Amino acid sequence: MSELYNKLLEDVRFQEGLKACINCGTCTAICAAASFYNYDPRIIVDTVQSRDEAEIETLLKSDTIWYCGECMSCKTRCPRGNTPGLIIMALRALSQELGYFVESEKGRQQLAVKRTVGQWILDFGYCLYLEGVGTDLHPEQGPVWDWRQKFWKEHFERLGANYKGDGPGILRKIPEEALQEIRKIFDLTGATARFNKIEEYSKKKAEELDLEFGDGLDNEYFKHIYSHNNKTHTRG
């Protein structure tokens, strides 16, 4: 029995997501990621259910497990009740647990997500808190976004928000005691530990790649993982 497979089995999503795959490929046919990346969820599920230790380790260190967009279209279609998307979530959790995520270009991006979305949750209580996040990081947001950034407070007031205010409302200031509760939950349930692992393994990888590593978003390693694409990931 593969030790890695046993580790995967500890994740309730893996138990829910993998029954017995018949390799029909329906998940691949419907998969949004497979229509863009060199990606085939059927092969991933088959690799995992083979319980081959070396193959699973290779998967955990690969770009492959990071291509899924978790739209969960596979859940609807599988004729045997498997959910490749849930298997992917268990693989990604284990890849981070073991530090394997830094061995792939796409895996290394977890630091970027942790330092943006993760930090916004801890600081503000929202997954997104976008004042000051401009079209330098998000050029697709267009000139309307530039206008919104410039007149953020004015148009939020216009649209009935309670921006940074007390009490209920849109983008209200979430009370410090509520944020403290969220942070305690993070400490107790593994999120803080995962954040620390992402930082720790990323720092080691930055040293290995000889890239400057610092806090926040303004350092060589962050900029590299956020924007680098070796152009080998997509179909044709």
Added chain:
Amino acid sequence: MKAEGKKAIWKEYQKEIADNRYFYVRSCVRQNFFPGSETAFLKIMREELSKNVYEHPCHTTCTGIGYHADIIPVDTTMTVVARQFALMTEAGYENLVPSCITSFGIYTEVLDTWHHFPDVEAKVREYLKKATGREFKIPKNLAHASDIFYKFRKDIAQKSKYKLIDKETGKPLKVVDHIGCHYAKMFPDKGIGGAEYPCVLTGMIEEWGGEVIDYPERRHCCGFGFRQYLVQANRGYSVACSHKKFESMEPYKPDLILTNCPGCPMFLDKWQYAIAELEGKTYGKDGYGIPVFTYEELAGLVLGYNPWDLGLQVHQVSCEPVLDKIGIEYDPKKKYADKNGNVPGIPEKPEVLKVYT
């Protein structure tokens, strides 16, 4: 498939939706990108439909974007969800209404997991008690905010000032719906109409006078893909998904796209701009884009609300072609005004995509 067959299938996928006394939890994406939509939802619920909707100031994100970008462990997400349930229990409410589709999917997934693994629920209860001292009851009813408008779509139609009808020709507007993936793809029996024929939006469209347009890539993802959009290097995935949809819907010449997920309208709006600037391709009439609406915005429009109170000015694709076609009155000079009526500035025009300013 014949229409009767479709109706027979989706009739299997009806869900119970509470009639009143809702505990509303906000959406991180909608608050940032479409604040006017949440304002409109509460105004319509309270002032038009006379419903009791409560919002607790201490509720937070459900962690959904972090969870599906895999930085947040499943135990953490379940415990944060349990905290939201506790706030609802303490406030004396039983009917949970999330604004966000990712949240709706997460609440559904958590409840389903606890149903199959009672030991996991027990573990989460311990986590919550230890971290916060709180306890909770499982919600009696869980419905997405769009489910609520679906339920009351006839009441909204009765109060409507406008219909989704071309004022010149008298013909219905052609509308494509885009349902957020996590509304019914994961748990089809939790969405109205299931995953195949979800009618949560088509019910509104038809009731308010429009015609629903089917097209091949109707159920394809908008392309959020969580980490696929959040990280710049991956955004090709995101725009490719939206592009696939635009190319597929274009021959049907839709007047507008209607959405129920907070993220989808942002992507379907902004990627039209990006595709126009990168490729020179536009999908609306005469160099404009196809306007994209939230269901709250569309409800507000048919009720006769000021389009700029609904926040249509924060869209990159101009919504005016739809307003003009229906005959909705608006003041173009007030589009970018602040709450006092002053206009502190207006957005620059894109190079390719035509816009109204």
